[in-house]
Amino acid sequence: MNGLIYILAILGIAFVIMMVARGLLAVFFPKPDPKNPYIQMHQIKDTNDKNYDEYLNWLDKKGHGVPIPKFETPEDKKAKDKINKYL
Incomplete structure (x- = not known):
């Protein structure tokens, strides 16, 4: 019975450590947001x-x-090109 409690305690601690690690990874290494290609092209044009x-x-x-x-x-x-085509 005591062995089962120790195993459950170790699994619980491992779960907590894993969740903290995932949270820290999400904070320090966020995933880049996929951007709309139309927005990206507009931003490139504005920057240019x-x-x-x-x-x-x-x-x-x-x-x-x-x-x-x-x-x-x-x-x-x-x-x-389209404008010049009609001129």
Whole structure:
């Protein structure tokens, strides 16, 4: 009878340790949230716009030459091609 109590106590302690470890792992190493690809593309476009504006301001302040063309996202390129097709 005493052996059964010891085994149950050890299993209970092991369970508690396992749950604490899982909780700590979840806090320190959270799983990345899967993002909507449309949101990601919009964020990339916004970042690209901000970076280009910052680049143009930098050129104005430093007095450097002609700016290089802005990098186009695939969606920008498709829209531009579609517009040029009808012009």
